[in-house]
Amino acid sequence: MIQPLRKTHRRIFLALALLLPTLFLSGIAFRHSWPAPAKSKNSAARQLPSRATP
Amino acid sequence: MSHQYQAIGWNRQKRVYDVVVLAGVTLYIALFIGFGTFLFPYATAETLIIRAAGSAAFLLLHVVLCIGPLCRLDSRFLPLLYNRRHLGVITFLLGAVHGIFGIIQFHSLGDKGPIVSLLTSNQNFGSLPDFPFQQLGFLALLILFLMAATSHDFWLRNLTPPIWKTLHMLVYVAYALLIGHVTLGLLQSETSPVLAVATGAGLVTVLSLHLAAGSREREVDRKKLNPVGEGFVDACSVESIPEKCAAVVSVSGERVAIFKFDGKISAISNVCRHQNGPLGEGKIIDGCVTCPWHGYQYLPETGGSPPPFTEKVSTFYTQIVNGRVWIDPKPNPPGTRVEPSRIPEAGVRA
Numbered sequence: 001m002i003q004p005l006r007k008t009h010r011r012i013f014l015a016l017a018l019l020l021p022t023l024f025l026s027g028i029a030f031r032h033s034w035p036a037p038a039k040s041k042n043s044a045a046r047q048l049p050s051r052a053t054p
Numbered sequence: 055m056s057h058q059y060q061a062i063g064w065n066r067q068k069r070v071y072d073v074v075v076l077a078g079v080t081l082y083i084a085l086f087i088g089f090g091t092f093l094f095p096y097a098t099a100e101t102l103i104i105r106a107a108g109s110a111a112f113l114l115l116h117v118v119l120c121i122g123p124l125c126r127l128d129s130r131f132l133p134l135l136y137n138r139r140h141l142g143v144i145t146f147l148l149g150a151v152h153g154i155f156g157i158i159q160f161h162s163l164g165d166k167g168p169i170v171s172l173l174t175s176n177q178n179f180g181s182l183p184d185f186p187f188q189q190l191g192f193l194a195l196l197i198l199f200l201m202a203a204t205s206h207d208f209w210l211r212n213l214t215p216p217i218w219k220t221l222h223m224l225v226y227v228a229y230a231l232l233i234g235h236v237t238l239g240l241l242q243s244e245t246s247p248v249l250a251v252a253t254g255a256g257l258v259t260v261l262s263l264h265l266a267a268g269s270r271e272r273e274v275d276r277k278k279l280n281p282v283g284e285g286f287v288d289a290c291s292v293e294s295i296p297e298k299c300a301a302v303v304s305v306s307g308e309r310v311a312i313f314k315f316d317g318k319i320s321a322i323s324n325v326c327r328h329q330n331g332p333l334g335e336g337k338i339i340d341g342c343v344t345c346p347w348h349g350y351q352y353l354p355e356t357g358g359s360p361p362p363f364t365e366k367v368s369t370f371y372t373q374i375v376n377g378r379v380w381i382d383p384k385p386n387p388p389g390t391r392v393e394p395s396r397i398p399e400a401g402v403r404a
């Protein structure tokens with residue numbers, strides 16, 4: 001009864017083991033490179049982050 | 055067990071489990087928002103709630119996904135499995151908080167409906183860095199809702215365990231969608247290596263544990279038993295079975311649990327009727343085979359639960375020959391009484 005489920009589970013994870021690392025590494029590799037914010041000459045000025053999203 | 059309907063069959067273990075989980079989640083969210091207020095002074099309260107709930111849900115989903123294979127690899131993790139469904143429901147609720155606050159903050163002020171806006175505002179499907187990651191999260195949340203809504207034993211019993219388990223395998227699809235949601239969303243804007251390394255480590259952990267557990271299960275399934283005549287197969291030696299425990303073998307494509315108790319041997323299906331738990335990894339307690347997952351019990355001679363419960367599993371004929379256990383691979387109808395084989399005294403061969 002549950003041997004087919006075990007087979008399905010194995011196949012799902014073999015597929016995920018190929019798909020997810022590829023997706024993860026591609027996502028990291030192709031992300032936008034944001035220029036570093038120029039440093040303020042006024043060191044007392046509060047430095048805001050370049051980008052903020054939740 | 056199953057003789058009457060209960061919203062939740064509360065017991066001390068479930069209460070302790072839930073209190074620990076809720077305390078952990080509350081502490082995590084409080085710490086996240088507390089530290090976040092100081093570390094990210096530009097972030098609004100809504101943003102901190104979105105991040106706290108989203109990261110808590112993502113972490114908890116990793117825990118949920120690791121419990122199954124950990125229990126297959128080491129029985130000391132079994133207490134974590136006992137109330138795993140409540141973890142899943144809490145994961146959905148945290149994800150829902152993340153999603154609802156996100157939709158309110160980003161999609162509720164335009165001229166389109168919030169859901170329409172969520173689904174149509176970004177159509178850059180061809181670009182990885184600009185991919186509409188919010189839609190991936192929305193789909194994952196729908197799957198988690200489906201699973202939370204059908205997590206009760208009512209649905210397990212009505213859908214039957216194989217269909218219910220197949221349905222709940224959708225959690226792997228939800229996990230894949232959430233890896234996409236995080237990688238193509240958060241990790242595109244937040245370039246801290248800590249976040250990327252933590253996400254990668256979580257992914258590697260989940261994949262490794264599931265592949266290791268799957269590989270171990272495959273070895274048991276592939277082990278062939280030798281036919282020994284009269285339709286029986288040689289399963290294992292009597293000595294190899296610890297008292298009040300079982301050896302598990304695979305015959306005719308399914309697993310059989312061979313229990314030794316009080317000088318006798320009985321064989322029943324390894325599959326618990328409740329959630330398909332592995333009966334052969336349980337013990338005989340008070341004369342009953344007790345499932346290690348949720349404590350469902352079966353009499354080893356009949357495969358039936360003691361009254362007033364009604365669950366039944368298949369039984370198998372056994373023989374003991376020269377210190378070896380032979381079993382008939384053909385299962386008897388669930389609940390069929392089979393006299394246990396008596397283990398001969400030392401020095402006497404059956």
